[in-house]
Amino acid sequence: MLSFIVNKQRVNLDVDPSTPLLWVLRENLGLTGTKYGCGMAQCGACTVHLNGEAVRSCVAPVSRAAGKEVTTIEGLSPDLSHPLQRAWIAEDVPQCGYCQSGQLMSAAVLLREKPQPTDEDIDEAMTGNICRCGTYPRIRKAIHRAAGMMTKGEAR
Amino acid sequence: MSAPQIERREFLKFSLAAGGGLLIGFSLPGADMFATAQAQSTTVFMPNAFLRIGTDDRVTVIVNHSEMGQGVYTALPMLLAEELDADWNKIGFESAPVDPKYNHPVFGMQITGGSSSVWSAFEQYRKAGAAARGMLIAAAAQQWNVNPATLRTDSGAVFDGTNRKLTYGQLAEAAAKLTPPAEVTLKDPKTFKLIGKPVKRLDTSEKINGKAVFGLDVKMPGMLTAVVARPPIFGATMKSFDDSRARTMPGVRKIAAVPSGVAVIADSFWQAKMAREALHVDWDDSAMRTFSTNQMMQQFREQAKSPGTNVRREGDPDAAFAQAAKKIEAVYEVPYLPHAMMEPLNCAVDLRADTCEIWTGTQFQTVDRANAAKIAGLPPERVQIHTTYLGGGFGRRANPQSDFVVEAVHVAKVAGAPVKVVWTREDDMQGGWYRPAFLHAIAGSIDSNGNPVSWRSRLVGQSIFAGTMFEAMMKGKEYDPASVEGVDDLPYAIPNLAVESHKADVKVPVQWWRSVGHSHTGFATECFIDELAVLAQKDPYQFRRALLPKHPRHLAVLDLAAQKAGWGKPLPKGRARGIAVHFAFESYNAQVAEVSVDDGKIRVHRIVSAVDCGRYVNPGIIAAQLEGGAIFGASAALFQEFTFENGRLQQTNFHTFPMMRMNECPEIETHIVENNEKSGGIGEPGVPCTAPAIANAVFAATGKRIRKLPIRMTEAV
Ligand code: FES
Ligand code: FES
Numbered sequence: 086m087l088s089f090i091v092n093k094q095r096v097n098l099d100v101d102p103s104t105p106l107l108w109v110l111r112e113n114l115g116l117t118g119t120k121y122g123c124g125m126a127q128c129g130a131c132t133v134h135l136n137g138e139a140v141r142s143c144v145a146p147v148s149r150a151a152g153k154e155v156t157t158i159e160g161l162s163p164d165l166s167h168p169l170q171r172a173w174i175a176e177d178v179p180q181c182g183y184c185q186s187g188q189l190m191s192a193a194v195l196l197r198e199k200p201q202p203t204d205e206d207i208d209e210a211m212t213g214n215i216c217r218c219g220t221y222p223r224i225r226k227a228i229h230r231a232a233g234m235m236t237k238g239e240a241r
Numbered sequence: 242m243s244a245p246q247i248e249r250r251e252f253l254k255f256s257l258a259a260g261g262g263l264l265i266g267f268s269l270p271g272a273d274m275f276a277t278a279q280a281q282s283t284t285v286f287m288p289n290a291f292l293r294i295g296t297d298d299r300v301t302v303i304v305n306h307s308e309m310g311q312g313v314y315t316a317l318p319m320l321l322a323e324e325l326d327a328d329w330n331k332i333g334f335e336s337a338p339v340d341p342k343y344n345h346p347v348f349g350m351q352i353t354g355g356s357s358s359v360w361s362a363f364e365q366y367r368k369a370g371a372a373a374r375g376m377l378i379a380a381a382a383q384q385w386n387v388n389p390a391t392l393r394t395d396s397g398a399v400f401d402g403t404n405r406k407l408t409y410g411q412l413a414e415a416a417a418k419l420t421p422p423a424e425v426t427l428k429d430p431k432t433f434k435l436i437g438k439p440v441k442r443l444d445t446s447e448k449i450n451g452k453a454v455f456g457l458d459v460k461m462p463g464m465l466t467a468v469v470a471r472p473p474i475f476g477a478t479m480k481s482f483d484d485s486r487a488r489t490m491p492g493v494r495k496i497a498a499v500p501s502g503v504a505v506i507a508d509s510f511w512q513a514k515m516a517r518e519a520l521h522v523d524w525d526d527s528a529m530r531t532f533s534t535n536q537m538m539q540q541f542r543e544q545a546k547s548p549g550t551n552v553r554r555e556g557d558p559d560a561a562f563a564q565a566a567k568k569i570e571a572v573y574e575v576p577y578l579p580h581a582m583m584e585p586l587n588c589a590v591d592l593r594a595d596t597c598e599i600w601t602g603t604q605f606q607t608v609d610r611a612n613a614a615k616i617a618g619l620p621p622e623r624v625q626i627h628t629t630y631l632g633g634g635f636g637r638r639a640n641p642q643s644d645f646v647v648e649a650v651h652v653a654k655v656a657g658a659p660v661k662v663v664w665t666r667e668d669d670m671q672g673g674w675y676r677p678a679f680l681h682a683i684a685g686s687i688d689s690n691g692n693p694v695s696w697r698s699r700l701v702g703q704s705i706f707a708g709t710m711f712e713a714m715m716k717g718k719e720y721d722p723a724s725v726e727g728v729d730d731l732p733y734a735i736p737n738l739a740v741e742s743h744k745a746d747v748k749v750p751v752q753w754w755r756s757v758g759h760s761h762t763g764f765a766t767e768c769f770i771d772e773l774a775v776l777a778q779k780d781p782y783q784f785r786r787a788l789l790p791k792h793p794r795h796l797a798v799l800d801l802a803a804q805k806a807g808w809g810k811p812l813p814k815g816r817a818r819g820i821a822v823h824f825a826f827e828s829y830n831a832q833v834a835e836v837s838v839d840d841g842k843i844r845v846h847r848i849v850s851a852v853d854c855g856r857y858v859n860p861g862i863i864a865a866q867l868e869g870g871a872i873f874g875a876s877a878a879l880f881q882e883f884t885f886e887n888g889r890l891q892q893t894n895f896h897t898f899p900m901m902r903m904n905e906c907p908e909i910e911t912h913i914v915e916n917n918e919k920s921g922g923i924g925e926p927g928v929p930c931t932a933p934a935i936a937n938a939v940f941a942a943t944g945k946r947i948r949k950l951p952i953r954m955t956e957a958v
Contacts, residue, residue, distance in 0.1 A: 101491065101511075108511040112466075117458035118451015120632070122583055123666045127895035130583060158451035165450055173449045177441055177861055180310030180869055182448030183455060183583040183632030208904035215895060217583040217633050218310045219872030221906040223865070 089150040091116070092160030102148035106140075107131045109147045110157060118158035118186045122215065129214030132187040133157050139194040141213075158186035161193060169193055172231035180218035188214050192228050201232050286413035288376050288421050290342040291369035292321060298397055298410035300325065301333045302366075305343035305351060306358040307604050308336070308444060309582075309634035310869070311924045312862035313358045315442045317366050319858055320359075323435045324370035324428060327409070328397030334443060336628040339606040350607035354639050354753065356826035356922020359858055363920050364427075371425035373416075380415040381407045430856070430917070439861035444630075455630045456602040457663065459589040464659040465494055467652045468513045468668070470520055471502040474888035475673060476528035476748050479503065487519040496520065497655040501644075504652045510663050529748060529888040534678065537747060537885075538574060541701040545572065545682035549699050549741035550719040552729050556737030558684075561695035565686030567776050573683070573765040574949045576882035578676040580754055581898065584632020585669035588649035589661035592617055597624045597653075600661075601646060602631035604639035608710070612643035616650040635873075636753040640674060641709035667893045675883060676754030677703040677745075679724075681765035685735075691777030693788065695737040698728050698765070703745045705753055720744070723753065727762030727825060727929065732795050733770060733788040749885075755873055756928040759825040763929025764878075764936070764950065767821035771937045772946065781937060782808050782820050794853050795822055797914050798831040801851035805912055806833035815839070816846065819937025821930040827921030828854040829914075832871065834934035835907075838942050841954040845875055845907040845935055850927060852911070855918035863923050867911040870927025876901040878932035880951050 088097045091114060100109055105124075110116045110133070122130030124143045131143040134156040140149075161167050165174070169192050179185045188211070195202055195210035202210070207225055216224070286294040293301045302318040314334045322332050337343040343351050346361050374394055381399035382389035384407065393400050398408045430436070447453040472478070482503050484496040492512030496505050503522055507513035562568055588601040590613075597617040603609050606626050614621040631638055638645075649662040664672065679702035686695045704721035706712050715721055720742035722729070728740050754760060774784035782803050789795050799822045803809075806818060815837045822831040835847040850867045857863050880899040884891045892898040936947035945957035 104511050108509065111458075112509045112511075115460070116451070117454075117460075120455075120584070121457065122585075123895050125666075125894055125896065128583070158449075161450070165446055170449050174441065174445050177445060177865065179442070179445055179448040180312075180865060181308075181583065181631060181633045182310070182444065182453050183630075185448050186451055189449060211903040213902075215583070215900045215902060217581060217635075217873075217900060219869035219901070219906075220865075221872065221901075221903050222868050222909050224903070225906075 087147060087151050089152060090154040092156060100147060103146050105143050106133070106145045106147045106150055106155070107142035110142060110155070116157050116159055120183055120186055122184070127215070128184070129187040129191060130184050132190040132214065134190060134194065137194070137197075139191050158190060161189060167193070168231040168234045169196065169227065172227040172234065175230060176223045176227040178220050178223040178227050180220055184214060184216045184218075188216065188224055192224070195228070196231060196235070200235055202228060286373070286417040288373045288416070289369050290340070291366060292325070292373055294373070294409050294413045296410045296413050298328070298331050298408050299333060300327050300331055300397070300409070301335055303335050303337045305337040305345075306362070307353040307602065307628050307631055307634065307638075309353065309602070309604065309631035309638070311358065311866060312442060312859065313353070314444045315440065316359050316858045316862060317362050318443060319435045319440055320362060320366035321370035323433055324367045325374050326394040326396065327370070329435065329440065331397055332443065339610045339626045344607070352607065352639060353604040353634065354636065356828070356925040360827065360920040360922065367427050368425055371427055372421050375422045375425055376416045376419045377409055377412045379419055380412045384412075384415060436858050437860070440859055442862070453630050455584050455632045456587045456589065456600065457584055457632070459600040459629060459661060461589070461591060461659050464589065464661060465506050465508060465656055466510045466513050467504050467506040467656065467660050467662045468510070468517050468665065469499065469502045469504050469648065469652065469662060470517050470522050471668065471672065472524050472526065474524070474526040474529050475750065477524040477526035480523040480525050482523065483521040487516040490516045490519060495655060499648065499651040499655065501648045501651070504655060506652065506656050506660060514665065526888060532888045533886050534577065534884045538678065538680065541680040541745060542572065544701045544743045544745070545680055545699045549701070549743040552720055552725050552740040552742050554739045556695075558695040558697040558737040558739040561737035562684055562686045562697065565694050566689040568684070568686035569772055569776050570682070570684045571769055571772060571946070571948055573681040573768060575679050575761045575764060576884065576950065577678045577749065578754060578877060578881055578883060579670050579898070580633070580635040580637035581670065581900070582631070582633030582635060582637060585666050586637070586645045586664040586672065587661060588645050589659065590649045590653035591659040592650065592653040595619065595623060597650065598627065599624065599646060599649070600627045600629055602629045602634070602638060603646065604631070604634050604636070605643065608641065609643040609646040612647050613650045616647055616654070635755040636757070637674060640752065641711060644672070644674070666895070670893055670898065671890050673750035674752035675749065676760055677705065677751040679761040681761070683765060683769045685769060685773050687773060687777050691779055693733065693735045693773055696731070696733075696735045697739040697741070699741045699743065700724060700728070701743040701745055703747050703749070703751045705751055705757070723758045725762065726758040727823060728766050730824065731766055732792045732824065733785070734790060735788070756825060756925040759823065759925070759929040760877070763821065763823040763825070764932045767823060767930065767933030768936050768947065771819070771933070771940065780809070785820070785822060794829045795824060798822060798829045798851045798853050801912050801914060802831035802833050802849050805851065805910060806835070806849040808833060815942070817938050817941035819934045819939070819941055821933035821937065823929045825922075825926045825929055827919070828852055828923060828926040830926045830930050832930035832934040834931070834938045836935060836938040836942055838939060838954065843879060843935070843939060843952060843954070845879070847908045847910070848875070848931065848934070849910045849912070850930070851914065852923070852926065853914035853916065853918070854921040854923050854926065855916065856920050857913060858920070860913055863913055864911040866923045867927040868909045870925070871909050871931045872901050872906060874928045874931025875907070875935065878935045878950055878952055882951055
């Protein structure tokens, strides 16, 4: 039996510990906001937070989460109030939307570490996340916008 | 006797428990927004197939095109809401079920493709809104006992001269009893409140909180998950398989042959995938075992040496070429390319004795339903398709054979339970239906004043239409219009001009890929015109301008892009600009790319893209499509190719098939030409110019010509 916290709720699961965290989140826990794009840490669609760090859940065995805290896109905010979500709406970022959970989860760690990220910081933090629709220019703008909201104290 | 349609309502009620104790709701795109609202709506007014108004004032627009990122779930509701005079804050959307009512008015079937959603819906959705508005006014007139002509509408309500007000929700019940008007008058475009405004997308919220349901997210009670072991080489057939180990693995329910390979069906995706790895399949791969793209391109080069089927001919290009003052010949090549949507293919099927329900992200509902019905052994009316969000489409999800849907129905037949077939990234990339590889051999010449006198394009590549149900679109021609589009209508004034096409008999499955033929004709023609300009010692922008006297809309976008990009103005050392212009899908696009080349590495710094797509609906979405189109085009220009050796595809995932990433992404600036022309497309027209603009900029920076994609400085000439 594996036990860990997902979006502040404790879960106890009887699964093969080598199963990637991604598929446990999606199939055992019904948290389908986290996406599958490549299965080999190439695209970032599956990005979640494990004890606050961005990880590619497609290559992280669920055993790595044991005793730890996982946050998925469903846990980013209960009501779209995260500055990044508000900035994403303001910049009309998503196209197909499939990569966006991963983009947001990567960006959330960036903003926590560097509340005023430079373009280079954004390049570094976001280059692991592919967007086939090409929303990069808007993601960049939205991250800067979210950073701006946070300095102006608009953040929660 | 036709079987009764399955009612859509039955499907909207889904709400089910997933394993592990968390409860999730299942809903189709948009439905989630109004889950509560709909429960409260006791009476609804549904004047036509395209909208529903609840007593709670909610207006639900039913969208007959698939949302794959291009914004139809916002643009089409805007059209309807405009004529309805709806309150935009009360507008929602829903994907249409399969029904002839929702056919594309021009293509005669339910399809999302050809960059046609907005122009095809432009009147259809406005008329639907106007008809509803007329009925709501009539209902209010009855209630107040006044002449309807004295009433006006605004923001979801009808008002009389004294500003008495009845909301659409208050009128819904009464309006539902009226007969829809036979004719409607549409608004004068000058009075538009929504159309033409950068209205925010309606689907953003559910795409940033994990709630949007894509095909991969579909879940239903008792559903199994399958992966299919497909042939490693196109055309290979299964001889036998050994599942002695695979079938004993945890969660495995069934392993069975299906026409496309061997289906491994399990409780979960990971179990199915693990079991597939333990499966041994023996393939007869003799058909294409020796196939190689290098050899194929060699053969294309040979073919291009002889005349092909005549597509267009003016004057005598061969004679003019022979006598010309200066001449040049060039061969351009582009590779096979996959669509590589971010969401790999998948399809969920619940097959019962007398119904078949399919949940998938498709661009091709009518065709999929017909093909699925054949396999299910049911009349098409007993098959329903629920269109989920599409994690990208780019043409792949409109497959003439419905490959991913048909296969899933076959798997459902052996599964004996609801089942979702999931493709891994590798399955998706190796699954075929690529943009065909193409070769253009072009010969051109100029006179002693530098004016072009001849141009002859010979194309070699596979036909997309041949052998499919769309062969009829070839209209008995000896060539495929989808192969030559974009060169058969070359706009430049050149007195002697020929376009010839050669068929390529290769068995790699090919398909439309964002911008179809234009994806290669744009590259070849816009690079070659640049080569002619340099041969004439003229500025590439001015050279094009002089050859477009009869094409004012080409000129306008060319001028706009050049002006905004600062064409001719000095740049930092090492940087150079390239330009391209192209007409595709009823829209005109020009782009200027700014690049630098350092140690053989190309960096695209900036792209300025100008479009004329006639009257537009949402400039915010247009800008997004141009940004995305340029990035799609730049990925292909800089990084991407599919190659085959010994019949096997050499690329399998994003490590061997790279995409443009954040750190490589240029600054992109977009501009729209304002006019009142008929609406054109926007999803595809922004792709074709990017590769030639970059290639021409590379020439300007280095003096080296790029004639092959993806660009490699080692192959430049
Ligand atoms: S799915 Fe995990 S990085 Fe692509
Ligand atoms: S929005 Fe479609 S892949 Fe990023």
